[in-house]
Amino acid sequence: MKRKKNIWEGLIIGIFIFLVIVPILTILVWVGTERWAWPSLIPQKFSMRAVNGILRNRQQLVRLCMSSLFISASVAFLSVVIGTMTARALECYDFFGKRLFSFMSMLPFLVPGTVFAMGVQITFIKCGLSGTVQGVIIVHLICSLPYAVTLMQDGTRAMGVKLEEQARVLGAGALQAFFKVTLPNLFPVMLSAFSMAFVVSFSQYFLTLMIGGGNVKTFAIVMVPYLGSGERNFASIYSVIFLVIMLLVFGILEWIVGCFTKAQEVEYY
Amino acid sequence: MKKRIAALLLSTVMAFSLTACGNSAKTEKADNKETKQTTETVEDMSFDEMVDAAKGTTVTFYGWGGDDSLNDWLDNYYAPRLKEKYDITLERVPMDIDAILSQLSGEISADKKDGDIDMIWINGENFKTCKENNMLYGPFAEELPNFQSYIDTDDEETNADFCFPIEGYEAPYGKAQLVMIADTAVTPDLPTNTDEFMEFCKANKGKVTYPELPDFTGSAFVRNVIYDICGYEQFMDMEADKETVKAAIEPALEYLRELNPYLWNEGKTFPKDSTALTNMYSDGEVVMDISYGAYSTATNIENGTYTETSQSFQFDKGTIGNTNYIAIAANSGNVAGAQVAINEMLDPEVQADRFAEIRTIPVVDYNKLNDTQKEAFDKVEIGKGVIPQDELLSKRLPEMPSALVPIIEEIWAEEVVGK
Numbered sequence: 083m084k085r086k087k088n089i090w091e092g093l094i095i096g097i098f099i100f101l102v103i104v105p106i107l108t109i110l111v112w113v114g115t116e117r118w119a120w121p122s123l124i125p126q127k128f129s130m131r132a133v134n135g136i137l138r139n140r141q142q143l144v145r146l147c148m149s150s151l152f153i154s155a156s157v158a159f160l161s162v163v164i165g166t167m168t169a170r171a172l173e174c175y176d177f178f179g180k181r182l183f184s185f186m187s188m189l190p191f192l193v194p195g196t197v198f199a200m201g202v203q204i205t206f207i208k209c210g211l212s213g214t215v216q217g218v219i220i221v222h223l224i225c226s227l228p229y230a231v232t233l234m235q236d237g238t239r240a241m242g243v244k245l246e247e248q249a250r251v252l253g254a255g256a257l258q259a260f261f262k263v264t265l266p267n268l269f270p271v272m273l274s275a276f277s278m279a280f281v282v283s284f285s286q287y288f289l290t291l292m293i294g295g296g297n298v299k300t301f302a303i304v305m306v307p308y309l310g311s312g313e314r315n316f317a318s319i320y321s322v323i324f325l326v327i328m329l330l331v332f333g334i335l336e337w338i339v340g341c342f343t344k345a346q347e348v349e350y351y
Numbered sequence: 352m353k354k355r356i357a358a359l360l361l362s363t364v365m366a367f368s369l370t371a372c373g374n375s376a377k378t379e380k381a382d383n384k385e386t387k388q389t390t391e392t393v394e395d396m397s398f399d400e401m402v403d404a405a406k407g408t409t410v411t412f413y414g415w416g417g418d419d420s421l422n423d424w425l426d427n428y429y430a431p432r433l434k435e436k437y438d439i440t441l442e443r444v445p446m447d448i449d450a451i452l453s454q455l456s457g458e459i460s461a462d463k464k465d466g467d468i469d470m471i472w473i474n475g476e477n478f479k480t481c482k483e484n485n486m487l488y489g490p491f492a493e494e495l496p497n498f499q500s501y502i503d504t505d506d507e508e509t510n511a512d513f514c515f516p517i518e519g520y521e522a523p524y525g526k527a528q529l530v531m532i533a534d535t536a537v538t539p540d541l542p543t544n545t546d547e548f549m550e551f552c553k554a555n556k557g558k559v560t561y562p563e564l565p566d567f568t569g570s571a572f573v574r575n576v577i578y579d580i581c582g583y584e585q586f587m588d589m590e591a592d593k594e595t596v597k598a599a600i601e602p603a604l605e606y607l608r609e610l611n612p613y614l615w616n617e618g619k620t621f622p623k624d625s626t627a628l629t630n631m632y633s634d635g636e637v638v639m640d641i642s643y644g645a646y647s648t649a650t651n652i653e654n655g656t657y658t659e660t661s662q663s664f665q666f667d668k669g670t671i672g673n674t675n676y677i678a679i680a681a682n683s684g685n686v687a688g689a690q691v692a693i694n695e696m697l698d699p700e701v702q703a704d705r706f707a708e709i710r711t712i713p714v715v716d717y718n719k720l721n722d723t724q725k726e727a728f729d730k731v732e733i734g735k736g737v738i739p740q741d742e743l744l745s746k747r748l749p750e751m752p753s754a755l756v757p758i759i760e761e762i763w764a765e766e767v768v769g770k
Binding site (some may be wrong): 116119129142203212213288292297 | 446460658
């Protein structure tokens with residue numbers, strides 16, 4: 083069914099694209115700009131200071147990106163595993179205190195990170211988790227889990243248990259039914275949950291700072307001080323790198339989803 | 352039934368993990384006893400013994416990380432030098448002072464002994480808070496060989512930080528002095544006192560402003576206006592009482608209120624911080640910038656952030672200068688390494704390189720240097736747009752007691768903004 087494109091629709095989409103693209107282009111220009119005073123249309127002073135600064139520390143930066151990617155990927159993977167299980171428990175089973183659990187899984191949405199950071203910090207210090215990668219992964223999980231749970235809950239609800247029950251009727255074991263029927267169907271949702279959790283973890287600054295205590299460095303830890311410093315070219319180049327990493331990660335995930343849905347035409351939703 | 356069992360299992364697992372936490376905390380405490388012993392003995396160590404103890408260790412240096420040239424200098428000059436000379440690995444951790452202090456207080460209240468934070472870049476009010484709450488290690492500064500050889504102990508700033516006695520709990524790191532910057536191509540006549548500054552604002556209506564207090568630089572600028580109008584001597588031993596302070600600075604408040612209509616956005620709002628003001632100046636939105644880095648004008652012209660014709664200036668009666676320092680966290684896990692690193696920072700060679708690379712006013716006493724050391728400082732070309740060092744330092748006014756600073760900031764917010 084093809085709908086005639088409404089002119090207003092096109093206009094609104096156009097405005098949105100404009101609102102996203104123009105700031106990104108501005109950031110790109112600022113990477114190589116030192117001074118750009120009003121009312122000139124082009125910057126008065128170009129310089130490669132930020133680019134050179136990045137290139138000089140490229141080894142450090144690559145290491146930084148790797149550790150950041152590792153942390154965020156671990157967080158995202160764990161979020162998906164826990165999220166899938168939580169969603170399944172909340173959607174397919176009835177148990178005492180279910181609504182409380184459901185509410186509590188959303189709690190980190192409601193309480194700002196800065197509020198619980200201090201308590202988490204002291205607890206983690208006592209447990210010997212502060213200043214360790216494990217500690218940072220756990221604290222990132224607190225923030226990214228609600229997203230993963232919400233997404234997985236929607237997915238699980240949309241899929242229901244009918245297909246799985248059918249598989250059981252046809253003689254599959256509980257595990258077989260789950261891994262052969264439910265899991266493949268949930269896979270695209272799991273990937274969205276993965277990317278969401280990844281983004282949340284990758285941009286986490288304050289909690290990483292509190293729990294990592296400077297021992298655990300992520301990309302955000304190094305980037306954020308530049309954002310506030312007024313060195314616009316450095317802020318821009320870090321933003322661009324951040325954006326590129328995000329786009330790459332999303333691109334790869336999209337590609338996986340693409341391969342997957344091509345291989346297996348599923349009726350979804 | 353199955354679910355009950357599962358729930359039971361889950362709660363037992365959780366209980367176990369809790370006890371596991373408890374256990375690890377205990378073992379950690381046992382470990383800490385050993386480290387505590389070493390920190391206790393560090394106090395009796397000679398400097399050479401500290402150098403031995405610090406070999407192969409890592410020292411963390413927490414501080415503001417928004418200045419790229421400083422970061423670069425620390426990473427590519429100071430850190431390799433420490434590695435080569437003492438086999439110490441410097442880990443620079445860029446963090447705002449508020450975050451550093453909240454982490455430190457968290458660690459201390461959780462009784463963490465082998466803390467992550469070793470060196471902290473600090474001064475003023477933050478130092479006072481830390482020292483009063485026993486969050487710093489010390490006294491150590493006076494024991495450092497380079498402190499004894501090269502630091503001027505008669506200098507007021509060596510003994511007191513914003514009039515608060517240092518007592519060896521921090522060592523000088525760099526000097527700062529407030530300067531104002533304007534483009535001589537746009538505004539050829541630069542004000543030399545507050546009266547001329549008023550005329551300057553009237554002539555450039557809506558194009559002058561200062562950062563909103565409690566920004567460090569904005570706050571210093573307002574104090575400088577107060578000094579220029581009310582004199583500075585009376586504040587040195589003033590009681591930290593709002594009424595007293597308000598009475599003393601009333602003429603300056605009157606002046607600032609009178610200034611408002613000629614300021615950017617008519618003084619209803621002010622830029623959020625000094626970096627915002629610098630960007631506004633560089634964008635041509637305002638005609639004057641204010642900076643605590645007295646020589647940053649030169650580096651900014653070299654970078655192209657400022658126009659070639661930018662020139663720094665100060666009031667004839669002088670501008671406020673202060674020193675920033677390095678302290679050691681009370682629960683630092685590497686007190687020996689931190690002291691060796693701080694001692695190295697006071698080395699004339701290091702200070703000269705820092706002066707040459709990023710134009711920080713050195714903390715070492717020029718008169719205590721030998722000829723080759725003096726030469727290293729003499730040959731540094733400070734660059735364009737700056738005030739010569741002897742003139743700058745001859746017009747250097749002391750900071751007021753740190754307790755007065757928040758009071759003035761409060762009064763400013765009540766009596767000046769939008770009035």
